[in-house]
Amino acid sequence: MKKIYFFIFCCSLLLIGLSACQVDRGEIKGVFIESSSVEFGSLQDPDDRALHFRVQISDYGNDPELEYKVRFLIQDPYISDLIGEGKIENNVPYKTQPLPNDGEVGMVIGSSREIIKEFDIDEIRKSIENEKAVIVELYHLDKTIDREEITIFKANIEPLVKINPNSRIENINLNETNKISIFRRVVSDSTKQQSISYIIQPKYTFKLDNESYFLWITEDEGYIMNIKDTFAIYKLSKSSLKEVKEVIQED
Incomplete structure (x- = not known):
């Protein structure tokens, strides 16, 4: 019987330790990821050849002015090699807001990185959509509030030419x-x-x-x-x- 109590006691300590490191989604009410994407280029700037990491956040809640930050973790070596980084930290703290009267909530946060090597736009798309190459996290101090694997890629620039595969070249x-x-x-x-x-x-x-x-x-x-x-x-x-x-x- 003592062994059973000791086992239960150890499991309780383990669960307490895990809960101290991680905040479950919804524990800080109203602060969570609504959507996220990696985008290439800009429709307004034809010379833009950067990757733009974006996340839309719902950031209202019961905790008044809770400070949190955003980071993007680059899992795919191909993507990290293109921008020369494996982690993008947005060090500006954001604060939760009270629920507005019109019910409209959410904000878009992003970081942009120039591509420093030759690239293949189709390979970037494949990595993001299929390989789950980038993870976005919301965190407060050492605790993760919410996280999401980014699987949406947008090319915000039209190619100069679309090649007809049936044409003779x-x-x-x-x-x-x-x-x-x-x-x-x-x-x-x-x-x-x-x-x-x-x-x-x-x-x-x-x-x-x-x-x-x-x-x-x-x-x-x-x-x-x-x-x-x-x-x-x-x-x-x-x-x-x-x-x-x-x-x-x-x-």
Whole structure:
């Protein structure tokens, strides 16, 4: 019998210890996550290439002006490598508010991080939606108030071109040293365009140094686009345009 009492006593201590480390959702009434997302870019700024971590919080309750903070935990190495961080701390404390008369509650809190490496928007989407790559937490001191795995990804920018998979695109085979040198200059000398008045299906593709590109050639202009980033396009210099035309004519 003493062994049974001792076992019950130990279990009680364990439960007390766990409850001291974690606040169950709803214990602080009215403070919880309504929705969360990771967003890429901005509809208002075409040059925005940042990841935006956002959470909408219901923050009214019985505890007057309870202070809490928000953090985003990056679980996926691919995402953390893109932004150079594994945890995003929002150190600004927020306070719960009394319930307004109109019943409208909630606030959106977010943190933005620039992407510091080359990226594939589809890989980011896959990581967020399928791998549960990011967790958002609300916490007070050392206690977690609420947490959620983010599975919603939004791309707030339209790609410059949507490729028709059924269209015929001719591949330029860079199988000679001089061609490789020419196309390396093409890539390095090209200039990023802030906008473009029109764009059609690309006629050519080429692969260079483990990267693949679309290529547009007209009589007076040429453009390239990294297949991994259909949100940016680069204009060829006049000398590059001339050399590319010569390579195409040789083929």
